[in-house]
Amino acid sequence: MQVPESAIPGAYDKFPTIRVPGEHRAWQRGEVWSALADHADGGTVVIDCYPGTDVGGVVDAVRKALPDADVIDIETEAALPPDRIDALIRRDLTDDSVFGLMSHHHLAEFYDEARLDAVADRVTSRPGQSVLVGWGAALVPVESTTVVLADLPRWEIQQRQRAGAPNWRADNASAAPLTKFKRGYFVEWRTADEHKRALIGRVDFLLDTTRSVGEATLITGAAFRAGLDAAVRRPFRVVPFFDPGVWGGQWMKQVCGLDPDRENYAWCFDCVPEENSLLLEVGEQVVEIPALDVVLARPAELLGPRTFARFGAEFPIRFDFLDTMGGGNLSLQVHPLTDYIQRTFGMHYTQDESYYLLDAGEDAVVYLGVQTGADREEMARELRSAERGESQFPAERYINRFPAKRHDHFQIPAGTVHCSGANSMVLEISATPYIFTFKMWDWGRVGLDGIPRPIHLDHALANIQWERDTEWTTQQLVDRVTPLATGDGWREERTGLHELEFIEVRRHWFTGAVDHDTRGTVNVLNLVEGPEAVVESPDGAFEPFVVHYAETFIVPADVGRYRIRPHGAGVGRECATVKAFVRGTTDGDV
Template sequence: MRNKKPYIEVQSQSRSCWEGWNKIADALNSKIKSLRSRKIIITVECYQGTYEDINLRELKKRLPVNATCTSRDVFKDEDEITRQCTKDLSRMPFSASASTHDIEEYFDQNKLQALRQNIEFIEEGIVLIFGVGASKICIPDILVYADMSRWEILQRFKRHDVSNIGVSNSQAAFEQQYRWSYFIDWKICDKIKKQLLSQCDYYLETNNWEKPKLASGEIIREAILQATTQPFFTAPFYDPELWDQRAAEPREEEFSWVFNCVAEENNVLFKISECLIEVPSINVIYAAPKKLLGETVYNHFGSELPIRMVFIDTLDGTQEKLFACPGIDYLKDNFGFYLSQCETFYVMDTTAEAKLRMGFKKSIIPEDLKSLLNKDNTISKVALDKLLNSILLKRHDHINIPAGIAHSHGNNSMILKISAAPEIFTFKLPDDLLELDESSRSLYSEEVKKLTSNILSSGDIDSRYYNQATPLTTAYREEILNQKGDLLNIKRMWFEEPILQKTNNCVQVLNLIEGEEAIVESPDGQFEPFIVHFAESFIIPAGISEYTIRPSKKNKAYGVLKISI
């Protein structure tokens, strides 16, 4: 993957993006002066996970603020917010309820009324209101939306840098904060985001708080609309959490996960006025859902892209963790989620003795799960060999993994995992089961049984789920890789000449699985030629009716995966 900063260039007639706190303050001070008003209210609405204290401090240093307040000033007591939220998460990891709360439910009405009166009494000067829910306190004269990538939020959780909304829990376990955010905080913040993307005067990006970027709301809206008219990448990133924890200094090529198309966690990069600004991919979906997804996908799934591609790189190490995906009834009954968590593993590359574990050979009891762990909490290879089937992997093999089947992520391989449901609905074995105390294990015995009861023989795997690579060919050939009834339509195409594809007004996600470089082009010139390299995933919005994929070299086999709904 060569294109480490895939961006969309957005033309602007005037200065509309600024980098660094000093230039950001210059832009805001210029806006303040242009209003020519005795009293100006500046509201900075924040997504959960921003460094609120740091960002507020940097702004106050540089703006002529006369009064400052934060949304935290009007929140209910922490204990009350904790009680309100934890009842929705009390059965995690096996069950949770997605929040239907609004941020106003976090407000203490007496505190809110007192703050509004205090703001009303101020007759002259600059009032700065800051935080999650700040836009709900009073009507601003200048509205700044401070956004945050979910990927960066997850990294801050791992570093114990930030808390969930309304509580001080930065030292809590990563999984606890992640689940709290997924089911509660992000639902609340996304409601606000959907309202403000079309209204904000400025958009503030602080994924790197030391190099913040500010863009006008107008140029961000133009950029988002531009993204729906052309193919685009989501910016790749690397998770520095190695499966091999012995490495002292992680190197980029060792990183085990590369999320290449996960809309809710990836960003889209825009180049505006020589600034590169990161915008969460979900902003494009929220702002223009039908243009990106198409009518059919939007009518079935709303503002969500149910196609997720994750690279799992174990070429230089062995990843021996196990996972299991619950069935659709389990997800519906326990999480209110209506997508099946089936997965397709496509083998992009291998080294010697690459293999994947899949399916228990026999019924599993709790003692078997305990035997999976060595004394140092690593996975026991002896136990894996005893309990699970092994599949030897070759490049261009693909494996369909239905819900309820325990499996590993392979070793000595580069796998492209394709799924419809978010990663949070995949259970880790035995981690998620053994983290429970004895009483909880008894309480959730049925859940454990549902995740571990399916048994597979090697014959079942070979005949139903494991599909060996077919010989490469330069002649055009299409192959359907998904199983009958699957939500995702996964098509593999081999070619050596340009091929014409139609979207039928439905979003598509593609990955170049063979060939060094290909060019995606519009037959009618709707977009500029778009260059894609081996193993890069890219999105074709529904608004593009047709496109061609042209090999960069002649007389050579090229392959592409195309995923649609």
């Protein structure tokens, strides 16, 4: 496989950081607990932990550091028993193996109020120091001198669950990772984010236990909030993560500098703040926090007032990579219509998406839309037969196949049957509800665990828009590039998305400087051509920010005007970015 000329070995930054301005300190390992003890000065300490945190490890570390303190695991002392929690959330989890209902539970519902009061009485009646630990420690009705948020990114939670960790207060250590993920996605993380959002503005300390409790890092709440403020005043990158898959390829290994001994890499979440981390440089230390904390704590500054008003504290744009170079086809799939996802799953917007081709082999194709004249009843029968393992689904008989080459951009509004073929490197630009994929046919494969991946034909058939046939798809979804403007050393094009989708995508080709403006809404960009570029502030509001080929970066709404030009190895070459933003949310409107 030939690596693109734009790719410089080792340039792709897998661990981008944001320096926290000001004089702040970070404590590590054993220093953490002595720092907390000094701050508490004998008073009550609350360590509220995101679900997935090693609460037992935190309890043990505190008991060792503060042997005279009464260290209380609040989850053991006051949470409802697992069977009662299971009963509470059963309706949200449903019987489906993948999909549930978006939970509206509050954390207090998972606790016994009388037992919380009993813990409070225990704390107030004891003359010595008390330390409350666990998810929900802040629910105990007692005055505290020190409040700590032990936070954890969702990607780390998933790694722990794959290694055998159960969900919160669940006896499911041996369950499939998909089962654990569903409980986290639909219930635990929704509840935890609501609870955490109320804590961010008042915590005294942030505790990072992403690596382990023994390797924990502690920063002050002031440093934590200063990092959030710094993020929304400049361009930044989240920490990407990579994962193998049955159809995975080899492109990212070379371009992104990944382990060459791994069989493949299928996915990269290059900008999914719900899942990704953010690395904050505090003094000489690096602290890892969920990127979602910026969305929860600074939504108007990050998203812009109109986008925030429309979506709330959710980041609506997702950039990720799908690598099938030297791999196989993705599953044949369709995403739910907005009305369907609202009625069926309680999600208020759907997974519109698009495929932007970063790279493509000579035989690369995209499956998109049904063929004109396709018999829907016959297609449904063939799909059900294939699901039962009785036959192979003849996709080419029913689904259009379009040749794909570098820089092609295919639009995929919800309800459109689609699939990226083998030997493609896709930058997927889409809305963020990233798990609502209804697989129709997986080419007779099993997953990496040796088990067939779930098929959801009933959901899929209820959402396919059959009128999106060969003619409609060709006219509406393929090769929709529209020239918009030109200047000295640059030109701008609209490449998508479809009018049914809420995301607008602009591509800029440039050999010189290009002026941009967020115009009051968040921008998400990727350097799709050229080895290196720099993002600058015309008035020096932020330090120059260097990006490399294939790196995705976020420009918060509050940044306003910014400029991008070739830099380093990119000077003298034509570079290109794609930029996504939410339609109808910019100042003056677009």
